[in-house]
Each structure stands twice: as C-alpha cells, then as structure tokens.
Amino acid sequence: MRVEVDQPRCVASGQCVLAAPEVFDQDDDGIVEMLADHPEPDQHDGVREAVAICPAAAIRLVRE
Amino acid sequence: MTAGPPRRVVVVGASVAGLSAAETLRRQGFDGTLTLVGRERHLPYDRPPLSKQLLTGAWQPEQVTLRRPADLAALGLDLRLGTPASALCTSTRTVTLTDGTELPYDGLVIATGVRPRRLPWCGTPGVHVLRDLDDALALRDRLAAGGRLVVVGAGFLGAEAAGAARSLGMAVTLVEPAPVPLAHAVGEQVGTHLTRLHRDHGVDVRTATKVTGITTTTAGHATGVRLSDGTTVPADDILVAVGSHPNTEWLRGSGLDLTDGVGCDEYSAAAPGVYAAGDVARWFNPLFGTAMRVEHRTNAAEQAMAAARNLLDPGQRKPFTPVPYFWSDQYDTRIQAFGHLRGHEEARLIDGDPADGRFLVAYRTGRVVTGALSLGMPPRALRPWRTAIATGTEWRDAF
Ligand SMILES: Cc1cc2nc3c(=O)[nH]c(=O)nc-3n(C[C@H](O)[C@H](O)[C@H](O)COP(=O)(O)OP(=O)(O)OC[C@H]3O[C@@H](n4cnc5c(N)ncnc54)[C@H](O)[C@@H]3O)c2cc1C
Numbered sequence: 001m002r003v004e005v006d007q008p009r010c011v012a013s014g015q016c017v018l019a020a021p022e023v024f025d026q027d028d029d030g031i032v033e034m035l036a037d038h039p040e041p042d043q044h045d046g047v048r049e050a051v052a053i054c055p056a057a058a059i060r061l062v063r064e
Numbered sequence: 065m066t067a068g069p070p071r072r073v074v075v076v077g078a079s080v081a082g083l084s085a086a087e088t089l090r091r092q093g094f095d096g097t098l099t100l101v102g103r104e105r106h107l108p109y110d111r112p113p114l115s116k117q118l119l120t121g122a123w124q125p126e127q128v129t130l131r132r133p134a135d136l137a138a139l140g141l142d143l144r145l146g147t148p149a150s151a152l153c154t155s156t157r158t159v160t161l162t163d164g165t166e167l168p169y170d171g172l173v174i175a176t177g178v179r180p181r182r183l184p185w186c187g188t189p190g191v192h193v194l195r196d197l198d199d200a201l202a203l204r205d206r207l208a209a210g211g212r213l214v215v216v217g218a219g220f221l222g223a224e225a226a227g228a229a230r231s232l233g234m235a236v237t238l239v240e241p242a243p244v245p246l247a248h249a250v251g252e253q254v255g256t257h258l259t260r261l262h263r264d265h266g267v268d269v270r271t272a273t274k275v276t277g278i279t280t281t282t283a284g285h286a287t288g289v290r291l292s293d294g295t296t297v298p299a300d301d302i303l304v305a306v307g308s309h310p311n312t313e314w315l316r317g318s319g320l321d322l323t324d325g326v327g328c329d330e331y332s333a334a335a336p337g338v339y340a341a342g343d344v345a346r347w348f349n350p351l352f353g354t355a356m357r358v359e360h361r362t363n364a365a366e367q368a369m370a371a372a373r374n375l376l377d378p379g380q381r382k383p384f385t386p387v388p389y390f391w392s393d394q395y396d397t398r399i400q401a402f403g404h405l406r407g408h409e410e411a412r413l414i415d416g417d418p419a420d421g422r423f424l425v426a427y428r429t430g431r432v433v434t435g436a437l438s439l440g441m442p443p444r445a446l447r448p449w450r451t452a453i454a455t456g457t458e459w460r461d462a463f
Contacts, residue, residue: 011112011391012398014443015362030398030443048091052084052369055361055391057110057130 002062003039003047005032009058019053020046032058070170070337070376071096074159076149077175077311078102080110081342081364083130085173088372090139099167100141101159103148103176106197107136112361114200115221116393119207119228125197149176152318154335171375174315174326174340175368178308178359183216185278190286191302194225203303207232211300214238214289216275218245220392222305223258227394230265237268237297239275239289250401250437251411254425257418257439258394265395270297278302308359310344325357330383332371339371351385351454352404352434360390387453397421400443402450403435414463416441424449428459 003023012030016023023043025033039047051059073089075082078100086100102108109128117123136143144161151160152172159167180193192203203225207213213229215222218240226238242248244255262269274292281287288298310325319335321327326340328347334340340347342364346357358367363386370384392399408427414436416423424445427435433456436449452462 011393012443013362013389013391013400014447015389026443028442030400049369052087052091053362053365055112055365060135 001039001044001047002064003034003037004060004062005034006056006058006060007031009056011056011058013055015053015055016050016059019050023047024050069096070094072099072167072169073097073171073173073375074099074101074167074169075173075175076101076159076314077177077342077344078104078108078143078145079175079177079342079364080108080130080361081175081177081344081368082173083108084365084368085175085341085372086139086141088369089376092373092376094376096170098139098141099169100143101147101149101161101167102143102145104196104198105146107131107133107145109197110361111195114197115194115224115228118197118200119204119225120231121204121208125201128197149314152315152320152338154318154320154338157337170337172338173368173371173375174334174338174344175342175364176311176314176344177364178310178325178343180304181307181309183275183304183306185286186304188278188280188286189284190300191278191304193304194221195308203301206301207234209300210234212237212298213301213303214297214299215303215305216289217305217307218242218259218262218269218271219249219305219307220246220390222303223262223394224392225303225305226262226267227265230262230267231395235268236266237270237299238262239270239273239291239297241272241274243272245269245271248406250405251408251425251427253411253413253418254399254437254439257421257423258399261394261397261421268297308343310357312344327355330385331374331381332367332384333374333381337375339375341368341371347384349385349404350383351387351456352429354404356388356404358388360388362389387450389450397440399437399439400446401435401437402446403427403433403453404429405435405437408435410459415445426462431458431460433457433459433462 247255325346374381410428422440
C-alpha cells in the first residue's frame with residue numbers, strides 16, 4: 001500500500017498527524033510531509049483514518 | 065436494532081458527512097445494501113474551497129470533488145442523486161424520497177447539513193447566498209466581472225468571500241450588526257484583529273450597522289443596500305451570509321427532536337437505528353458536558369465515522385467526544401482553532417503579538433481550558449493546547 005499526498009491541497013489542519021503520527025508530519029507552515037510513503041501493515045488503520053478525516057481530501061491510498 | 069447485523073443502511077445527504085459514513089461502513093466490513101441519497105445532482109464535493117480557491121478562480125469546479133469516480137465506484141453504493149428525501153417513518157423504518165421511492169432500512173444516517181438563512185429580499189436578481197457549488201459558480205462569474213460587492217454578515221463565510229472579492233480587485237463593503245465581528249465566536253481580540261486585516265486590505269467594514277433593505281432597478285435587479293445609519297451603499301452584487309438553518313423539514317412528523325438540528329445522545333443516536341452527523345446534528349459532547357451542533361468540516365467527517373461505527377456495532381458503542389477543529393483563510397492569514405469557543409468566559413493572549421499578525425489565544429469556560437486559536441502561527445504552537453482541551457486541563461495549570 002502506498003500513500004499519496006497532494007501538498008497544494010493541504011490546509012495544514014494536522015488531522016493526519018493525529019491519526020497516524022508515524023506516517024505524517026507537518027512542516028513549519030503546517031503543510032503535510034510524508035515520513036513513510038509505504039506504511040507498515042500495523043499503520044494502515046491510522047492511514048485510512050487520516051484519508052477519511054483529511055479536511056482537504058489531500059491524501060490517497062493506492063493499492064500496489 | 066432488528067435482530068442481527070443491519071443488512072440495509074440508508075444515508076441521507078451526499079456531502080462530507082454522508083460520504084464519510086458510507087466509507088466507514090464499508091471499511092468496517094458492512095457488505096449489505098448501502099443507499100446514499102442526495103438532493104444535489106453533483107457527485108459529493110467539498111464546501112470550504114467554495115469561498116476560497118473556487119471563488120478566486122484558482123481552482124476549477126472539478127477540483128472540489130471529494131473522491132475520484134473510481135474510488136466512489138469501489139464503494140458499491142446505491143447512489144441516488146438529485147432526489148431529496150421527503151419523509152422518515154421510524155416505526156416502519158422507511159425513508160421516502162420526493163419521487164415516491166420508499167427505502168426500508170435497518171440503519172439510517174441523517175447527514176442533510178444546513179442551508180443559508182435568508183432575508184426577505186434574497187430572491188432578488190443580484191442577491192446571492194453561498195452554500196452549494198451552484199451558488200459559488202454564480203457568484204464567481206459575477207466576481208470575475210469586477211464591480212462592487214456588498215457582503216451582509218461578517219462571519220467566517222462572509223469574511224472569506226469579502227477577501228476573495230478584494231483579491232480580485234472588487235470594491236467590497238462588509239456590513240455587520242455586531243460592534244466587533246465574530247466576537248461571540250472567537251472573542252473581541254481576534255474579532256478586532258480580523259476587522260483591521262480587512263480594512264488594511266481595502267474592505268469598507270461597517271460594524272454596528274444593520275442592512276434594513278435593498279434598492280432595485282425598476283426591472284427588479286438589486287442596486288444596493290440600505291443601512292440602519294440611513295445611508296445607502298450602491299452594489300452590483302450582494303452576498304447574504306447571515307447564518308444557517310439545519311435541513312430538518314423532511315423529518316417533521318418523524319418524532320425526532322428537531323429543536324436545533326437533529327437532537328442526538330452522546331453516541332450520535334437520534335432514535336433506535338437512527339444516527340445523525342455533521343452540520344445537521346446536535347449531540348451531547350461529554351468532553352464539554354454540553355450539547356453542541358458544530359458546523360465545521362472535520363467534525364462532519366469525524367462524527368459520521370463515529371455514527372457509522374456505533375450503528376454497525378451497537379453493543380460496542382462509543383460516545384463521540386471530539387475536540388472540534390476549524391480553520392479559515394483570509395488573505396494570506398490562516399486561522400486555526402481547537403475546542404468549543406462559543407460561550408467562553410475569558411480569552412487570553414498566550415503567544416505572539418497581534419501587531420505582527422501572528423498570535424495564539426486560549427479560551428476558558430468555567431475552570432478549564434475549552435479552546436485555543438492561532439493566527440499565522442506554526443501548527444506546533446497550537447497542538448499542546450489541543451491536548452490541554454482534550455484532557456480537561458484546569459486554566460491555572462495551563463500556563
Ligand atoms: C462556503 C463554505 C466555506 C466553508 N469553509 C469552511 C472552513 O474553512 N473550515 C471549516 O471547518 N468548515 C468550513 N465550512 C463548513 C463545512 O463545509 C461544513 O461543516 C460541511 O460541509 C458539513 O458537511 P455535512 O455533510 O454535514 O453537510 P453539507 O455539506 O451541508 O451537506 C448536506 C448535504 O445534504 C443534502 N440534503 C439536504 N437536504 C436533503 C434531503 N432532504 N435529502 C437528501 N439530501 C439532502 C444537501 O444538498 C447537501 O449536499 C464551510 C462551508 C461553506 C458553505
């Protein structure tokens with residue numbers, strides 16, 4: 001499973017960091033940064049949560 | 065619940081909350097019939113960009129769509145767009161649509177959101193409201209033409225639209241009855257700062273002023289607004305942004321509590337097998353010990369997730385206890401807030417300086433920290449305050 005983020009869409013809410021702190025971080029402006037674009041299986045639930053919660057619809061999960 | 069797990073779930077309202085409920089149901093393994101009913105013909109789309117990137121023309125309409133068609137198709141929905149629900153019978157567990165279709169359900173999620181509050185002259189040509197994509201496209205076309213805009217109501221929606229119109233070079237007047245715009249929501253400090261921000265950008269902000277009526281051409285097109293101070297402000301277009309009404313008319317006679325939106329318990333349940341989520345839902349949030357109805361983007365998604373989980377597994381229901389979050393973009397300034405700010409008793413500047421346009425304010429209600437708002441600050445500054453709110457930290461221990 002691969003995670004894609006669309007940085008120009010990001011609104012810096014940080015909801016993804018709350019949902020999956022090992023996978024997402026924010027830069028100084030709050031914009032999403034990926035820590036791991038191929039998250040471990042035990043992180044998948046958190047990533048799905050982040051996809052669902054992102055108020056900018058800026059995160060996608062891609063099955064490989 | 066009827067015996068056994070639900071086989072048929074109906075979700076009414078095909079926007080953020082409705083989509084999030086549907087996705088959560090599937091993610092949690094629900095493989096029965098899942099019907100998503102929407103009044104609008106558009107595929108589910110997002111509203112926050114409507115007063116921001118869409119209005120300025122930075123984004124095209126396709127960019128507000130919430131999910132790609134393939135991702136939506138993968139959900140296996142019975143999708144019914146363009147046909148609003150018109151009635152609910154909780155005893156027979158049936159939702160009726162305006163075309164007469166009857167949809168039986170084991171589980172129901174109500175996610176019909178809100179609509180703009182209107183003023184008597186809202187139907188006049190040249191007068192706009194801003195809620196749906198169609199509203200935004202109509203307004204965008206007018207803004208692109210330049211000219212003069214009057215915005216009635218300086219809440220976040222009106223303020224964002226005023227900012228977008230200014231950035232396109234329009235002459236903008238923002239009229240607000242309160243002495244300090246947004247003071248009831250975010251406090252005087254922040255309200256005063258935002259007013260100055262708009263004035264610095266050339267918006268004519270008229271506070272403590274009411275709109276008493278409009279002027280029109282003989283053909284009936286709006287030409288301006290009349291104000292309570294006796295003056296008239298000429299306008300090519302008028303945007304009315306004076307709050308909202310929950311969309312609950314279709315639920316009349318259902319027996320649900322419709323006092324202010326759909327009344328729910330701490331599980332977001334309104335009746336057996338019936339849940340509500342998003343802007344339309346008023347629920348009891350145990351974290352703040354009060355009922356609240358939150359009109360913010362992330363709450364709609366989060367509450368729908370919680371409602372869907374509780375619906376599928378009533379034996380393992382969990383109370384919905386979020387720390388609400390919202391953001392707003394005005395010019396280059398981003399405002400972010402956590403908590404329940406409304407009704408706060410104290411707002412204190414914690415960090416930064418309003419003079420630099422970067423600061424953080426914390427809010428107290430009773431003895432605890434109930435909110436925090438940052439303007440132009442890095443997100444790291446705000447995050448500990450979210451924790452303080454989530455853990456019910458006493459005000460005097462928070463600094
Ligand atoms: C212009 C604008 C800008 C915003 N900006 C921000 C922001 O910056 N930050 C933030 O936190 N929040 C913002 N919001 C608020 C945010 O968009 C809402 O909180 C969110 O859309 C709520 O989602 P919802 O699904 O509960 O309701 P809605 O988005 O209102 O969706 C409800 C849906 O139900 C449909 N419906 C209504 N009645 C029926 C019926 N009888 N049958 C079937 N369908 C029906 C409606 O057509 C609608 O599509 C903004 C809102 C607007 C309008």
